[in-house]
Amino acid sequence: MRIGELARRTNVSERSLRYYEAQGLLAADRTPGGHRDYPERAVDRVVLIQELFAAGLHSTKIAQLLPCMRDSDGGPSAVATPRLVADLTAERDRIDRTIADLVRSRDTLDEVIQVAEGT
Amino acid sequence: MRIGELARRTNVSERSLRYYEAQGLLAADRTPGGHRDYPERAVDRVVLIQELFAAGLHSTKIAQLLPCMRDSDGGPSAVATPRLVADLTAERDRIDRTIADLVRSRDTLDEVIQVAEGT
């Protein structure tokens, strides 16, 4: 599929999709004229990339991570190095802390909201 | 207390503390010479500000929110407007979604880590 359709289906801008390619996160075939041609799997991949971005991972880390994932059409094409595993574990722990922080913040907000509503 | 001590105690840079003041998040008395002089309460306030920043709130929203909070030394000095309550509710819901996203991301990472460790 073309970049426009992929953008529509994933709700991600064409700009971002090209950026993902530049960062090595998303590969695409090319038509003879040079237009990007994405496989169906690209949809899931873009969603996954967005998810990891939302989790605070940087593109470099995602680029290392993606080849180690079970892909929708087969096993991982690379094995995570111990170094990468350590990095990912650190990220996982960071995410855990972030979640805990967010829960507290949400409770703080709830308190303010309840006080205001009780007025 | 002076800005240096506040920075040390909150683990927030002096730069950021001055920024908070410029954004109307953190007030400080001044010595005759112009140096900032913070009350003890400032410590808690800075921690709270950091927490709200971590939750993704922007300084403008925090500036609106803070006066409506039960302060350590008394009741709120302002009442949340319906508009603000709506905003905060939206933020709270956004945080909820963020938490859900993070949980999924963490699980994704865990999966990769486990696959790698099982090698």
Add this chain to the structure above:
DNA sequence: GTAAAAGCTGACACTGATGTCAGATTCAAG
């Protein structure tokens, strides 16, 4: 064959909290 729609590359702007540096002033202690 032609025109409109879609895609391409490359460059620059933006956000928003924070880092950093320079030069001047104030504070605290001897």
Add this chain to the structure above:
DNA sequence: CTTGAATCTGACATCAGTGTCAGCTTTTAC
């Protein structure tokens, strides 16, 4: 008084993903 540490203001830089625009080329539909 003097000196060194702390603080002041103001300006510019950074990050990293994304927005946006220009100018050109390809694709698609008629």
